[in-house]
Amino acid sequence: MKLSEIRSLLQADVLVGEEALDTTEVEKGYASDLMSDVLAFASPAVLLLTGLTHVQIFRTAQMLDIPSIVFVRGKTPGEDLLQLARGAKMPILATCMSMFEASGRLYGAGLAACNIPRR
């Protein structure tokens, strides 16, 4: 799914990477405020939805080859994170929707979920 479609589904603001919305695609979504689990369960080419905004969110995404982050619940990251995202050409979106609503809309529109291994 293209980020431009995600932007419209979530009525999101684009904080970084407006020009890359039509060329960046994600295959799956993963929504969590627990980065420990993101590191363990997010697959590549996944869209990260989170309500945490500190700079380690960007670094976690970068390590996992996550192409884009959507900040939910009206949270917006600081300039330090945005600057790193600009440098890495990682589009950053922000929506006022809850994590539940944002995830539901994306899942309903066909964005797949990550497989959580049985442990």
Added chain:
Amino acid sequence: MASPYLENFVVDENELFSIGEAAAQIKAILKMLGIPSDVIRRASIVAYEAEMNLVIHGGGGRMELEVRPERVKISALDAGPGIPDIEKAMMEGFSTASEKIREMGFGAGMGLPNIKRNSDSLELLSEVGKGTTLRAEILVKQEREG
């Protein structure tokens, strides 16, 4: 790559918002060396989790990267308090991380199991009061041409 590529990184204590700088450098080096992307991703996760452990548990320390054509080796060494029970530390959900780390969304006891899952071999040596050494290897499976 006739001889192995070696690099060392210093990881400072309590630099919570710098966690990942060494891992990001490791990732950039592996890209530059032309390592396959799935290997880079696994190595990056290992490096990031290991770097986080150095900062939040080890009182800072040192990381080593060793790259050979057939494998990537990542080591994290600290002179911190050590791990009293390694078997317990390897269990998912077991954590001794501080409240501050947990508020950041980390420290849920997933790190060492995640390092193990993303490595082909993992060695964890620790002595209470002396420190901890973690060595993880990720094999590069060469794709055959033709």
